[in-house]
Amino acid sequence: MTWEVAVVGCGAFVPGFAGLSGWVRGEPSPDHLTARAEIVPKRQRRRASSLSKAVADAYADALGESKFDAASVASVFGSAIGEATTMVGLLDQMWGDAAMLSPMRFATSVHNAASGMLSIATDNRGITTAMGADYDTPAMALLEGIGLVLARGESVIVCCGDEAPPEDLVADGVGWSLMTAAIALCPSSDAPASCPRLSELMIAPGEHLSSQPGISENQLEEMGRNPSIGLLDLVVAIREGTRGVRALDRGAGRGYSVRLHGVAE
Amino acid sequence: MSEFPPIAHLMPHREPMVLLDRLVDWSPGHVECATRVRETARFVEDGLLLAPFTIEHMAQAVAVCLGYEAYRGGRGVRVGMIVSCRTFEAHLDSASTGDELTIRADRERGNETLSHFRCEVRRGKEAFASATLTLFHGETLSQNPS
Numbered sequence: 001m002t003w004e005v006a007v008v009g010c011g012a013f014v015p016g017f018a019g020l021s022g023w024v025r026g027e028p029s030p031d032h033l034t035a036r037a038e039i040v041p042k043r044q045r046r047r048a049s050s051l052s053k054a055v056a057d058a059y060a061d062a063l064g065e066s067k068f069d070a071a072s073v074a075s076v077f078g079s080a081i082g083e084a085t086t087m088v089g090l091l092d093q094m095w096g097d098a099a100m101l102s103p104m105r106f107a108t109s110v111h112n113a114a115s116g117m118l119s120i121a122t123d124n125r126g127i128t129t130a131m132g133a134d135y136d137t138p139a140m141a142l143l144e145g146i147g148l149v150l151a152r153g154e155s156v157i158v159c160c161g162d163e164a165p166p167e168d169l170v171a172d173g174v175g176w177s178l179m180t181a182a183i184a185l186c187p188s189s190d191a192p193a194s195c196p197r198l199s200e201l202m203i204a205p206g207e208h209l210s211s212q213p214g215i216s217e218n219q220l221e222e223m224g225r226n227p228s229i230g231l232l233d234l235v236v237a238i239r240e241g242t243r244g245v246r247a248l249d250r251g252a253g254r255g256y257s258v259r260l261h262g263v264a265e
Numbered sequence: 266m267s268e269f270p271p272i273a274h275l276m277p278h279r280e281p282m283v284l285l286d287r288l289v290d291w292s293p294g295h296v297e298c299a300t301r302v303r304e305t306a307r308f309v310e311d312g313l314l315l316a317p318f319t320i321e322h323m324a325q326a327v328a329v330c331l332g333y334e335a336y337r338g339g340r341g342v343r344v345g346m347i348v349s350c351r352t353f354e355a356h357l358d359s360a361s362t363g364d365e366l367t368i369r370a371d372r373e374r375g376n377e378t379l380s381h382f383r384c385e386v387r388r389g390k391e392a393f394a395s396a397t398l399t400l401f402h403g404e405t406l407s408q409n410p411s
Contacts, residue, residue, distance in 0.1 A: 081349060088348065088401065092378070095344075095403035134351045168379045169349075169399065 004199045005149045006191030007260075009068075009184030010235040011061025013054040013161070014223070015177070019061055023232075024239050026214025035180075039063075040121040047104050048117055049086050050178065051079070051163040055114040056121075058182035059159045063122075066184035068155045073184075074127040074148050075115065078141030078160040080134050080227035082111035085166045114159075127154065137162075138230035139248040139256030143201055145185055155186045160228035176226040177219075181235050193263045196238055206247035206257030208233040224250050234258065272298070275332035276325060277344050281307055285325050285368065288333060294372035296330035302364045312362040316355035316394045319368075320347070323384035326368040327400055331380070344403045348379065353396040360388045378402055 012020035035053035112130035133140035145158035161180025230248035290297035308318035
């Protein structure tokens with residue numbers, strides 16, 4: 001059985017860059033060191049973690065480009081460690097300091113914190129799910145999103161991201177820095193022919209970003225360890241107009257990749 | 266007679282949540298426990314224990330590993346919690362009532378509050394499920410069961 005879905009929007013948040021376009025151009029922006037999460041009302045934004053805010057920025061960009069209906073679009077949020085910093089902080093507080101827990105912090109410590117925050121912020125009544133699959137998180141989140149497009153004809157935003165892991169959660173030397181990315185998908189028949197298509201999610205060798213203008217090798221390497229990097233690599237390839245088999249991880253996962261192409265290629 | 270104390274002395278869990286029968290092997294950072302799948306046990310439905318539920322067996326094996334360490338040092342058992350399951354693989358769908366399971370856990374690294382364990386459950390000689398778990402260690406229970 002062959003399938004195909006269309007890509008109608010992309011987004012990303014990388015600290016120090018103005019969205020996906022800024023990152024692709026390699027132009028640092030001191031005004032974008034932290035995520036703005038302007039799609040989220042101020043009161044909610046104040047409670048949100050840095051990860052949730054970064055997810056909100058990538059999601060908002062993909063939503064804006066796609067012109068999907070914010071109130072009905074389906075969404076898939078992937079993250080390997082989720083809100084681990086908030087959660088470990090709460091556990092420390094609970095057992096280390098024997099302090100009363102903040103119900104607000106508790107509400108934002110769960111894996112679907114960003115999903116809940118964005119569905120409330122946009123008054124969204126569509127399907128939303130949150131998931132984690134370690135270094136295969138981008139591949140599995142895409143699989144979930146593609147499934148929603150193909151099985152239900154949904155318009156879907158798939159968003160992946162991971163914050164820097166809290167101390168001791170991962171082994172020394174394998175930490176990473178924050179990044180998020182998002183991609184908007186819909187049935188191929190609903191999209192203009194100019195939009196790229198995805199097909200064949202498979203375990204096979206694929207290309208990924210190996211250099212980036214304006215980014216040092218160290219920074220690129222640190223970001224490359226982020227379990228969600230595969231989705232950023234994919235949206236960069238889309239923005240640059242690259243085609244071919246694109247890797248969804250950088251060697252730490254099981255080796256999933258996806259075919260990126262134009263109509264009738 | 267086992268060289269190890271009863272399992273209930275080594276973990277904070279109480280019936281009906283005690284899923285392991287006995288400790289069979291231990292060295293610092295390593296543990297092997299055994300249990301038989303029982304019709305009346307938690308998570309067993311229609312005589313089957315589905316693979317994903319064995320995460321709890323693995324977590325309890327980690328509790329026993331650390332609990333026996335504490336027991337040998339004359340300290341109390343600590344309460345713990347699974348913080349993350351970075352990987353999980355089900356090699357078989359399920360185990361049936363009467364099957365003998367062995368649960369092994371090996372510490373990859375850790376400190377006073379967080380530990381990372383590679384865990385494996387075997388059904389007889391077959392690999393049943395495996396996972397990498399991160400656990401948070403909290404307070405010490407005030408009393409161990411007598």
